[in-house]
Amino acid sequence: DGGITQSPKYLFRKEGQNVTLSCEQNLNHDAMYWYRQDPGQGLRLIYYSQIVNDFQKGDIAEGYSVSREKKESFPLTVTSAQKNPTAFYLCASSKGWGSGSIGEQFFGPGTRLTVL
Amino acid sequence: SQQGEEDPQALSIQEGENATMNCSYKTSINNLQWYRQNSGRGLVHLILIRSNEREKHSGRLRVTLDTSKKSSSLLITASRAADTASYFCATVLAGGTSYGKLTFGQGTILTVHP
Numbered sequence: 001d002g003g004i005t006q007s008p009k010y011l012f013r014k015e016g017q018n019v020t021l022s023c024e025q026n027l028n029h030d031a032m033y034w035y036r037q038d039p040g041q042g043l044r045l046i047y048y049s050q051i052v053n054d055f056q057k058g059d060i061a062e063g064y065s066v067s068r069e070k071k072e073s074f075p076l077t078v079t080s081a082q083k084n085p086t087a088f089y090l091c092a093s094s095k096g097w098g099s100g101s102i103g104e105q106f107f108g109p110g111t112r113l114t115v116l
Numbered sequence: 117s118q119q120g121e122e123d124p125q126a127l128s129i130q131e132g133e134n135a136t137m138n139c140s141y142k143t144s145i146n147n148l149q150w151y152r153q154n155s156g157r158g159l160v161h162l163i164l165i166r167s168n169e170r171e172k173h174s175g176r177l178r179v180t181l182d183t184s185k186k187s188s189s190l191l192i193t194a195s196r197a198a199d200t201a202s203y204f205c206a207t208v209l210a211g212g213t214s215y216g217k218l219t220f221g222q223g224t225i226l227t228v229h230p
Binding site (some may be wrong): 040043058090102103104105109 | 120146147149151156157158159160161164204206208217218219220221222223
């Protein structure tokens with residue numbers, strides 16, 4: 001089956017710890033994204049990557065870091081510098097932007113992070 | 117503030133009725149997309165309408181786009197209990213440093229009662 005997987009589904013973190021959220025896709029998509037969703041809110045873009053070994057900050061990148069060493073993988077690290085990390089994190093992917101028109105994004109099931 | 121803002125924030129209807137959700141945005145777009153999210157799940161893409169299109173259909177969904185008013189609407193006809201979800205509009209800006217990124221509205225929570 002083609003799709004995006006995220007793990008773990010639930011994650012608990014103590015204050016001061018870094019945690020890494022996994023995102024894997026087998027859709028052969030060039031672009032990948034990380035979003036944060038707070039209760040009753042829309043999605044806010046954390047980081048995105050258009051191609052392997054390249055990524056850009058989104059609207060709320062402070063306290064987060066990413067890597068894109070492989071096309072199919074785009075892990076997100078929530079660092080201790082993120083002041084309010086409790087949220088629902090969604091990973092997405094899409095075809096490349098080269099055609100000049102941006103199409104649909106495919107989303108994973110999400111990881112719910114809670115800081116204890 | 118958000119590029120896309122939706123109205124109403126919540127909508128409650130009976131099965132079989134039509135549901136209409138509206139989205140407004142502020143700057144020129146490349147396209148506008150609608151997504152559905154069931155509680156605690158990821159988002160599912162419903163439909164994309166490009167800036168040079170005015171109306172698009174997909175099954176029971178009808179989307180309109182009015183670029184002069186910077187607004188879009190999503191109509192779900194003959195709603196079902198399974199349509200209960202949050203619905204988000206998302207815009208892709210036409211150019212500049214934000215090109216290619218989706219900006220989401222805060223969503224409309226739709227409840228369809230059996």
